[in-house]
Amino acid sequence: MADSGIGASVKRKEDFRFLTGRGTYIDDINRPGQTCAYILRSPHAHADIVKIDVAKAKVAPGVITVLTGADYDKGGVPCGWQIHSKDGSPMIEPPHFPLCKDKVRHVGDQVALIVAETYALAKDAAELIDVTYKEQKPIVSTGDADKPGVAQVWAAAKNNTCYDWHIGDKAAADAAFGKAAHVTKIDLVNQRLIPNAMEPRAAIGDFDRATGDYTLYTTSQNPHVIRLLMGAFVLQIPESKLRVVAPDVGGGFGSKIFHYSEEALVTWAAGKIQRPIKWTAERSESFMTDAHGRDHVSHAELALDKDGKFLGLRVSTKANMGAYLSTFAPCVPTYLYATLLAGVYTTPAIYAEVKAVFTHTVPVDAYRGAGRPEATYLLERLVEKAARETGIDRVELRRKNFIPTNAFPYQTPVALQYDSGDYFSTLDMALKASDWAGIETRRAEAKKHGKLRGIGISTYLEACGIAPSAVVGSLGARAGLYETGSIRVHPTGSVTVFTGTHSHGQGHETTFAQLVSDGLGIPIESIEVSHGDTNKIPFGMGTYGSRSLAVGGSAIVKAMDKIVKKATRIAAHLMEASVADVEFKNGTFTVAGTDKSKTFGEVALTAYVPHNYPITELEPGLEETAFYDPLNFTYPGGCHICEVEIDPDTGVTKVVNFTAVDDVGRVINPMIVEGQVHGGVTQGIGQALLEACAYDKDSGQLLTGSYMDYTMPRADDLPNFKVATHATMCTHNPLGSKGVGEVGAIGSPPAVINAVLDALAPLGVQDISMPATPLKVWQAIQAGSGRMAAE
Amino acid sequence: MLTVSMTVNGIAVSADVEARTLLVQFLREKLGLTGTHIGCDTSQCGACVVHLNGKSVKSCTTLAVQANGAAVTTIEGLAAADGTLHPMQEAFRDNHGLQCGFCTPGMVMSAIDLAQSHADLSEAEIREGLEGNMCRCTGYHNIVKAVKAGAQAMTAAMRR
The missing domain is CATH 3.30.365.10 (Aldehyde oxidase/xanthine dehydrogenase, molybdopterin binding domain)
Known part of the structure; x- marks a missing residue:
């Protein structure tokens, strides 16, 4: 497997579809009966919402529904990590509702959701919404935000302070400065950046009237995390009734990790109107709503x-x-x-x-x-x-x-x-x-x-x-950060790998196939890597923090170890040898000191057609899942x-x-x-x-x-x-x-x-x-x- | 509603559209050719580049009616029917000139026009020529390599 295994610059398996225009990004998907959403956003950085008049918009051509903060009756978008301040108090954690109720707090904040038969009609109708704002002075400067007399973002956060945290040994550091021969000082600004993945964020909420199941198609780096956050905290939909699909995603760079309000809005509203709703950000919306x-x-x-x-x-x-x-x-x-x-x-x-x-x-x-x-x-x-x-x-x-x-x-x-x-x-x-x-x-x-x-x-x-779950848990993470990998060996020897990580440019379909080609000794063409669908993948924490190979790849290796262990027992049975004498190398099982051998494909077939099989000791089938939590x-x-x-x-x-x-x-x-x-x-x-x-x-x-x-x-x-x-x-x-x-x-x-x-x-x-x-x-x-x- | 007719990837098409319909919307929504992408509102990113009568245009700032009677080629129209890739597509694959794939269709369409309109492209010409196509993944290093290789392969194919 030297040409396709570990260390080889294998050409990417995913490239053909991208190069021929056959990738499937969210905006490329259209569901039967689909409607389109436009979101009316705040033109002000800080203002009270005095009144929203949607009467004209509701009766505009093609409009199905117009929803505002007053209509929204579900939960807020949660935060996944809690920091404690120096004095032991928890960070200030303000509510974040997908539609603003009484105040807008940044330019682009969400004021109304307009759903219509086409995107153009939804956008036309948004112009008929009359919002009365009472403008307030904003604070945007990082350096000035905690100074006295500036505008306050949240009443609960005095001096706009979310937390005041520290780490390290102050006394030891001060002592070190006490004996320094030279001290160098610097003041620096690490400026705010806008991620700008080339694919704007998009989401389609779908509701199945027959089963009551929801599906969210979304531009996400971690569909299971979105299912957990949106299902459990925002919309109260159990995991078993909610599928989240993130197919081809056009770049993330972190900005598509987070659970965004639009995802919750289209899912919630799709349930209300019982039709699918698509929302796709215009680039200007990306600038003013993607996390910076x-x-x-x-x-x-x-x-x-x-x-x-x-x-x-x-x-x-x-x-x-x-x-x-x-x-x-x-x-x-x-x-x-x-x-x-x-x-x-x-x-x-x-x-x-x-x-x-x-x-x-x-x-x-x-x-x-x-x-x-x-x-x-x-x-x-x-x-x-x-x-x-x-x-x-x-x-x-x-x-x-x-x-x-x-x-x-x-x-x-x-x-x-x-x-x-x-x-x-x-x-x-x-x-x-x-x-x-x-x-x-x-x-x-x-x-x-x-x-x-x-x-x-x-x-x-x-x-x-x-990251190691127990460690990050002790530091305030509200989730574990392990990863899953599943390997399904099919009866005729081809393999599907299911990973809880998500590829949005990183080439996992190739890299992970190389791992498995190397480990199981089968051609890379026989391996497909599946990701980005909560209905296919057992579980997953997704892709960020350069974790996919180190954590997700390790889970795949662990699953592969289980596959080889079981396959070795099947091979030993077929070759009438003791398990300890069976060796597996380059896709072939052999018995030391004999000319007996079985290919991986033969063993896979035996696992699914168990006519000659150690049935009292081993279940049929060849499929294994591993959860890997890094140390x-x-x-x-x-x-x-x-x-x-x-x-x-x-x-x-x-x-x-x-x-x-x-x-x-x-x-x-x-x-x-x-x-x-x-x-x-x-x-x-x-x-x-x-x-x-x-x-x-x-x-x-x-x-x-x-x-x-x-x-x-x-x-x-x-x-x-x-x-x-x-x-x-x-x-x-x-x-x-x-x-x-x-x-x-x-x-x-x-x-x-x-x-x-x-x-x-x-x-x-x-x-x-x-x-x-x-x-x-x-x-x-x-x-x-x-x-x-x-x- | 207006009726527009054009040839897209060699096939004659005709449809009724609103006057404000952009060429990219016509391709994506009316014809289902979703390989052409929309990455910005300001004609900057180039994800939407297609060929209009053989020249690259940004289909997000072209009205569908402006393409009436024209021959349009999109990313879906480049490879041969048997799946053989266009030399520029092949060069992008060989040189790892794509990662997430979102900018790729526009990048390939621009690169082909660039190669067709310049003999023996230099690196500087490629970099300048791709100024209207943004990529956030690759840092352009491998795209530049791919365009150079693709242009050479196109020239070689023409000679054959």
């Missing part, structure tokens, strides 16, 4: 001894939750952020405090990397600044503080225990691949052409493979190096080289792994140079509400990437794999900004915020030059 990402304001301090060893780290962060708590929002700036603040370094004392605030903005939740890019950006900007201040070479300073390769398992002062890593090798490989040593030559060459060349580095680590997170890490060239006349920054060397553990399909890194790095470059969500501070209007205003990375913004891997194995899962989905977006932003600052350093520029747009770079150059002239 990042949005941190931080101050950090690093204490170093005279040799440059890190002694202590203190971090204070404010994180914006938006107007409501999205599904995983509270855990992102806490357990996915502050626990990562040791990074790849031996910093012995760390203390971090995180205050989460409500604002009149779209909820913020996990976006590719979720907390870990924020931690990495903070650390790598801080370490870079420390190097410049102390005069220690920036690579040497990092190397000096790396966790030694022989120190694993390594317990950090912020809860995590890293199982494996080798930061020295990924650093050395990246330095070589990027020709770090040759930068001065290239810098001089660029200068001849009037350009500023700079190089930047980031050595990072992340925690993914989410720890996984810890990918590595080194990203970015080289930029800046035109000082225009401020335009061009990424001319980008090198990523990542340790993602065992690689199953190198082609897919490289593709994941390319995409992640691009989102990181997007954050560093192009993307930012902006709200007007006075009106709370979303200023970046379309692709005309929000700068997405395009083909001509990017270079070709140099990508390599260096594996240390995960020690606690059967594959040794760590995860690759997020590393690109985690490691890259500080590498880019450090490169920009390296290029601008000769002009006296010491700081620049993301995104480093041409305007900001140009302004920094002017300010820096002015300062230097004054000095």
Whole structure:
């Protein structure tokens, strides 16, 4: 199976349907008798709803029903994670009804649902709804949200504070600063981003009048989670009466993890009108309703001894939750952020405090990397600044503080225990691949052409493979985070694999088929991978936190072990041998020391046609399910190096080289792994140079509400990437794999900004915020030059 | 209602539409050709690109009536009847030029027009030529490789 098993760059099984226009995304599905929904949204960031008059809309052509908050009689959208503040009190958890009842709290908040025979008629009717609002002043700024006198989002959340949390040993950290030879301080904003999966969110609610069963077709990364949250908490529909289907999903990046109001609305209303209802977001709705990402304001301090060893780290962060708590929002700036603040370094004392605030903005939740890019950006900007201040070479300073390769398992002062890593090798490989040593030559060459060349580095680590259930439960998760895998061997030897993870671009249909091809010794063409339907898959927690292979793949391996164990007993019976003497290799069972053999296909047929079968000891059939709960997170890490060239006349920054060397553990399909890194790095470059969500501070209007205003990375913004891997194995899962989905977006932003600052350093520029747009770079150059002239 | 008639993927079609019907809505809703996708409202993302009389257009900003009498090719019309992929489709598969697949139809349709209108495409020309097609998954690295390979394969196929 060398050409299709573990380690082979197998071409993807899913590509044919996507390349021929035969993928099935939600908006491609049409149910018999289907109606269409349009959602009337708030034009204001903060307002009281005084009156909603729907009389004209209700009698408009083609309209079936118009529903508002007054009609809504079901539950609110729940939050899946509870954080406790420093004083032990639980976070403030405001209600989140799918239709607003008395107040709107962000532009795009949901005011009315209009269902009509066509989408155009529903949208026409929405214009006939008369809503009287009493506008209030909004608060949108993360930094100002907890200050006195600003607008309040929720009466229960004093000073707009959701929680005020901390981690680490404050006394130890303070003591470390007491004996520091040097302290480096930095203030950083990790700006708000809009995920922008290319497929807008969509949902179809369907109700079966014969059985009373509901079906929700939705753009989700985790259909079982949606079934659980929506069924149990929002609409009170038992799992047995609710099917959730997420077929082909056009990208997620975190934004399709969460349970959204629209899913509940179309399902609820479909039951009311007893017809299917489709809702598809327009892109402008995606901008103002998809959960956003990042949005941190931080101050950090690093204490170093005279040799440059890190002694202590203190971090204070404010994180914006938006107007409501999205599904995983509270855990992102806490357990996915502050626990990562040791990074790849031996910093012995760390203390971090995180205050989460409500604002009149779209909820913020996990976006590719979720907390870990924020931690990495903070650390790598801080370490870079420390190097410049102390005069220690920036690579040497990092190397000096790396966790030694022989120190694993390594317990950090912020809860995590890293199982494996080798930061020295990924650093050395990246330095070589990027020709770090040759930068001065290239810098001089660029200068001849009037350009500023700079190089930047980031050595990072992340925690993914989410997650051990008992651990996350103790930290506030309201669910387990194991995964399921089922293997159904059919009578003639073909196999269907059922996974609780979900593929929305990651290529699971290929990677998981490779695993099974390798394990069972059968051709990859004989294996189909099924996902995304709660009626087919036993259970599942879905795909996020780079967990699909490390957790979902491990479940498949466990199920495969059970298959091989049972098949071996059947083979032993057929060959009249003792089970202990039977070996299974490359799809064939043999008896040691004899020429007896049975193929996997023969054994499969015997399992379903059990004429000659150990029937008193073994059930017929060959199908096994495994639930795999990981023992720890996984810890990918590595080194990203970015080289930029800046035109000082225009401020335009061009990424001319980008090198990523990542340790993602065992690689199953190198082609897919490289593709994941390319995409992640691009989102990181997007954050560093192009993307930012902006709200007007006075009106709370979303200023970046379309692709005309929000700068997405395009083909001509990017270079070709140099990508390599260096594996240390995960020690606690059967594959040794760590995860690759997020590393690109985690490691890259500080590498880019450090490169920009390296290029601008000769002009006296010491700081620049993301995104480093041409305007900001140009302004920094002017300010820096002015300062230097004054000095 | 207006009646529009056109040839789509070589087949003559005719239907009554509202004047405001976009070409992409006509293709998706009237003809069931759901391979052409809608990714934005502002003619920016390129997921909806089809060929109108052989040239790429964004079908989300083309009215169905504007295509009256025209020959339209969509992603569904590229592969041969026996399933043999167009060289550009094949190149996307060979080079892992797609992940979630949502931008792919528009990307492939734009790439074919780009290849047809340029001899010996350079990387810079490809990157500039795809400026109107967004992809959030791939970082474009493999798309650029795929377009280069696909364009070369198209040229080779023409020579044959």
